[in-house]
Amino acid sequence: MFEKIKVLVVDDSAFMRKMISDMINSQPDMEVIDTARDGLDALEKIKRLNPDVVTLDVEMPYKNGLEVLKEIDKEKTQVIMLSSLTAEGSAITIEALRLGAFDFIQKPSGSISLDIEKVKDDLVEKIRYANAHIKRRRIKPLVRYEALTSLENNQKPIExxxxxxxxxxxxxxxxxxxxxxxxxxxxxxxxxxxxxxxxxxxxxxxxxxxxxxxxxxxxxxxxxxxxxxxxxxxxxxxxxxxxxxxxxxxxxxxxxxxxxxxxxxxxxxxxxxxxxxxxxxxxxxxxxxxxxxxxxxxxxxxxxxxxxxxxxxxxxxxxxxxxxxxxxxxxxxxxxxxxxxxxx
Missing domain, CATH: 3.40.50.180 (Methylesterase CheB, C-terminal domain)
Known part of the structure; x- marks a missing residue:
């Protein structure tokens, strides 16, 4: 029996938590182990449950997604941000990626997206890649590659x-x-x-x-x-x-x-x-x-x-x-x- 990918779903909307959880739980290789309604709730559950992947809403009360991300040990847990397309939301998302979030999903129609099913395939694929990344990053490099091809001295100047x-x-x-x-x-x-x-x-x-x-x-x-x-x-x-x-x-x-x-x-x-x-x-x-x-x-x-x-x-x-x-x-x-x- 294979071990399922453990996912924590974080969103301040009960509707979004239910929809996102249902999409994830429909996959045979992953399961939602819990949900969190805000940043403080998320941090407590991450420390207690050690999920493999967290889907993290960008805009939340108490602590927003960026503040939560800074406190997560990204060697153990990968984070996929869920962002609505607002000026503030996109700026926070870009900063989250710089700080080590694995990737992000754009909510199709705002913070509460009734059509969130549109991103189901993208979300579950990224969860799988995020989980694989945790395992692969523990592998130490065995070979250092350099100058794989034969570089000629008379190549054209770069423009x-x-x-x-x-x-x-x-x-x-x-x-x-x-x-x-x-x-x-x-x-x-x-x-x-x-x-x-x-x-x-x-x-x-x-x-x-x-x-x-x-x-x-x-x-x-x-x-x-x-x-x-x-x-x-x-x-x-x-x-x-x-x-x-x-x-x-x-x-x-x-x-x-x-x-x-x-x-x-x-x-x-x-x-x-x-x-x-x-x-x-x-x-x-x-x-x-x-x-x-x-x-x-x-x-x-x-x-x-x-x-x-x-x-x-x-x-x-x-x-x-x-x-x-x-x-x-x-x-x-x-x-x-x-x-x-x-x-x-």
Whole structure:
């Protein structure tokens, strides 16, 4: 008999607690061990029950989701935030991801969402990934990868840096972008899988702490050096003649924005004069783009398995055979600077 994933559901609405619990309990591999009505109630039950995963409402009385998150031992319990799309809620959610929340789910229609069933598949999938992450993070690294491919001395000079990320990405991106120097002298274009409304808050928080100018990308803007452009939720971000083009074509790999759309577009526009990075995330988005960039002479980096929240996207990129470096999250910014400085 397998051990079920133990989940604590935290929400100040009795209706939401019941609906979320029913969705989770309908799955054969997980169960709700209890619910909590506010932040203080949640902290007491987390300490007493030791759940594997907590679904945590962002906006609650006494202690909000962010305050609760700060007191949770994230080595033992993973947290999935549930957020309504408000200016305050999205800002708190972005800060929660930076502080180590595993991921978040957007409530479809506000704090009390009668249509919460719409996010059932997404929620249960993230609970499974969160539980797997707890087990995997205890594994010690066995191999250090570096320079997997043969780098040639006559490669083209880099003209732009591209980064793709999904689950776990906001925390890594915060550390990475804020470590980049103000005289990087290159533009940085980022696709982070995130719904519309949250990317603006994400860009604003990054901008507050970064030496570079960080902004949510807008259609037809000129791509400037020492600027970081975040693809807005709901739009693919492409490049054409040194301008950003926002695109509403269908989802790729079930997401929009998609990393592959940016990478493939940029590979053509910059003819491989690129440094492309794939960070933590579910699925395989970015792998095709990595191949195109490498085939045109670019340099590529993937986050390693041990530091990835979900080793899906980096693994798919590595399996193409087109990754030059596989590195822990905290070493990627330094490697970017070394590559740029060495070839500028």
């Amino acid at each position: 732009a840096i591209l980064i793709g990320a999904s689950t776990g990405g906001p925390k890594v991106l915060f550390e990475l972008v804020t470590q980049l120097p103000k005289d990087l002298d290159l533009p940085v274009l980022i696709v982070q899988h995130m719904p519309a409304g949250f990317t603006k808050a994400f860009a604003e928080r990054l901008d507050r702490y970064s030496s570079l100018k960080v902004l949510e990308a807008q259609d037809n803007v000129i791509i400037n050096k020492n600027h970081v452009y975040i693809a807005p939720g709901g739009f693919h971000m492409l490049v054409n003649r040194n301008r950003i083009k926002l695109d509403l074509s269908p989802q790729v790999h079930g997401v929009r924005p998609a990393v592959d759309k940016l990478f493939l577009s940029a590979a053509h526009e910059f003819d491989g004069r690129l440094l492309a990075v794939i960070l933590t995330g579910m699925g395989k988005d970015g792998a095709e783009g990595i191949k195109a960039i490498k085939q045109r002479g670019g340099i590529t980096i993937a986050q390693d398995e041990v530091t990835s929240t979900v080793f899906g996207m980096p693994k798919a990129a590595i399996e193409t055979g087109c990754i030059d470096y596989v590195l822990p999250d905290k070493e990627i910014a330094n490697q970017i600077v070394k590559i740029v400085r060495g070839r500028s």
